[in-house]
Amino acid sequence: MAVKVKIPVPLQRLTQGKDEVEGESGTVIELINALDRKYPGLGERISDGGKIRRFVNVYVNEEDIRFLKSENTEVKDGDEVSIVPAIAGGCFL
Amino acid sequence: MEDTMSLVKALKCRECEREYPLEPIYVCEFCFGPLEVAYDYDRIKKTMTREKIETRPQNLWRYRELLPIEGEPSDALYTGFTPLIKADNLARFIGIKELYIKDDSVSHPTLSFKDRVVAVALAKAREFKFNTVACASTGNLAHSVSAQGAKAGFKRFIFIPATLEYSKIIASLVYEPNLIAVDGNYDEVNRLCSEVANKYKWAFVNINIRPFYAEGSKTHGFEIIEQLGWRTPDNIVVPCASGSLMTKIWKSFKEMNIIGLIDGIKTKVFAAQATGCSPIITAIKKDIDVIKPVKPDTVAKSLAIGNPADGFYATQVVKESGGFGEDVSDTEIIECIKLLARTEGIFTETAGGVTLASAIKLKKQGYIKEDSSTVLCITGNGLKTQEALHGHTMQPYHIKPNLLSFEEALKKIEGTKG
Numbered sequence: 001m002a003v004k005v006k007i008p009v010p011l012q013r014l015t016q017g018k019d020e021v022e023g024e025s026g027t028v029i030e031l032i033n034a035l036d037r038k039y040p041g042l043g044e045r046i047s048d049g050g051k052i053r054r055f056v057n058v059y060v061n062e063e064d065i066r067f068l069k070s071e072n073t074e075v076k077d078g079d080e081v082s083i084v085p086a087i088a089g090g091c092f093l
Numbered sequence: 094m095e096d097t098m099s100l101v102k103a104l105k106c107r108e109c110e111r112e113y114p115l116e117p118i119y120v121c122e123f124c125f126g127p128l129e130v131a132y133d134y135d136r137i138k139k140t141m142t143r144e145k146i147e148t149r150p151q152n153l154w155r156y157r158e159l160l161p162i163e164g165e166p167s168d169a170l171y172t173g174f175t176p177l178i179k180a181d182n183l184a185r186f187i188g189i190k191e192l193y194i195k196d197d198s199v200s201h202p203t204l205s206f207k208d209r210v211v212a213v214a215l216a217k218a219r220e221f222k223f224n225t226v227a228c229a230s231t232g233n234l235a236h237s238v239s240a241q242g243a244k245a246g247f248k249r250f251i252f253i254p255a256t257l258e259y260s261k262i263i264a265s266l267v268y269e270p271n272l273i274a275v276d277g278n279y280d281e282v283n284r285l286c287s288e289v290a291n292k293y294k295w296a297f298v299n300i301n302i303r304p305f306y307a308e309g310s311k312t313h314g315f316e317i318i319e320q321l322g323w324r325t326p327d328n329i330v331v332p333c334a335s336g337s338l339m340t341k342i343w344k345s346f347k348e349m350n351i352i353g354l355i356d357g358i359k360t361k362v363f364a365a366q367a368t369g370c371s372p373i374i375t376a377i378k379k380d381i382d383v384i385k386p387v388k389p390d391t392v393a394k395s396l397a398i399g400n401p402a403d404g405f406y407a408t409q410v411v412k413e414s415g416g417f418g419e420d421v422s423d424t425e426i427i428e429c430i431k432l433l434a435r436t437e438g439i440f441t442e443t444a445g446g447v448t449l450a451s452a453i454k455l456k457k458q459g460y461i462k463e464d465s466s467t468v469l470c471i472t473g474n475g476l477k478t479q480e481a482l483h484g485h486t487m488q489p490y491h492i493k494p495n496l497l498s499f500e501e502a503l504k505k506i507e508g509t510k511g
Binding site for chain 1: 126127353
């Protein structure tokens with residue numbers, strides 16, 4: 001059993017069309033770096049200099065990692081990680 | 094006719110600075126950051142002068158070199174150039190030497206600063222050859238798209254939560270848009286609109302037209318500078334919902350400085366929110382960059398955005414300018430709506446109460462100095478949110494239709510005044 005990682009549509013071109021891939025346990029940033037080795041280019045779309053990009057939301061088991069330990073949040077086998085682009089300008093009042 | 098076409102360079106990602114052509118797009122394909130309009134300031138510097146601006150009609154297009162439109166504006170010819178009012182009565186009350194109200198509560202045609210952003214959005218929608226404009230809104234934006242879209246001849250789709258107050262629905266319906274009352278809460282309306290925007294070739298003013306739309310807010314700042322005699326104030330207090338207005342006012346000051354129409358910027362920018370929805374103020378007070386979303390619970394509904402799109406950038410403006418922020422209770426908001434009305438004769442909506450109440454707090458705390466020039470941004474009209482004042486105003490004196498009854502009432506009135 002590995003970490004389940006959900007890939008958003010705009011990044012699925014880099015994962016050969018897969019909407020879910022398997023990742024390794026460790027911190028979130030380690031997980032992303034490992035995914036980048038498997039799917040080159042994925043890492044720089046999600047992170048920059050070891051930090052998650054501001055308009056990319058990462059959830060571990062549906063909790064936003066900014067309210068956990070951000071990039072250093074630990075993920076273990078069986079956890080589910082979702083990568084969701086924040087829609088910039090997504091406020092409508 | 095002046096050639097302004099080449100003054101706008103491109104759309105540029107605010108995060109990774111990748112450039113995109115001037116199209117109805119709003120998100121960076123690479124890093125998902127928001128796109129922003131980039132201008133050729135070197136060329137603008139050569140053509141835009143104070144004198145040229147001052148000879149133009151008093152509407153928001155007088156700054157059009159710094160707006161993302163091409164050619165001559167054909168609509169919204171009465172929008173913008175709202176009064177900057179020297180508020181001496183209020184100044185004495187708060188204890189600030191030089192106080193001004195930038196009064197968008199009298200904006201044409203729908204009495205809020207949204208007329209500015211919608212004017213630019215619709216000009217752009219026409220350029221892009223859309224025949225339908227749309228938005229999701231609970232208030233001011235819906236009214237402005239409905240009204241300006243009617244005048245400019247667009248088909249209009251306005252999405253609202255079905256539970257919205259009747260008075261707000263009427264203020265859109267009178268312009269006869271297609272008003273879609275969605276059986277769902279606000280978040281559900283938003284989500285639906287994103288899907289609709291993907292499927293239909295419509296100009297959603299605050300989705301696919303957003304980079305252009307947001308630029309309209311700069312005119313609020315340009316006008317303050319011009320009306321102050323080509324200078325920036327020491328302090329400006331701005332209400333925050335998405336944080337976009339504050340970000341764009343700061344951009345307007347910087348642009349005026351870059352092109353040399355003012356001699357430096359000395360302004361501290363202060364953010365104002367209701368305590369019941371204050372994600373931006375929370376980040377400012379804790380001095381952190383992360384905006385933690387909240388579930389809004391405040392009388393200031395026009396500011397009730399729990400997850401503000403430009404919240405991060407708003408915190409950066411405060412930091413860069415050396416300002417701060419304050420949040421205020423519903424009671425303080427209502428008290429300050431009344432204070433502005435009885436001192437300056439201006440009836441503002443709840444957002445204006447937030448701005449004034451925050452300014453008073455910031456003055457008491459010493460962030461705003463007595464010996465300073467301060468501008469309060471009043472962004473909407475109180476006639477739209479009258480329900481907020483129910484039970485909080487004074488009562489009329491009921492009398493019989495005869496002189497005796499009137500004089501009895503008069504005695505009471507004079508009695509209460511001592």
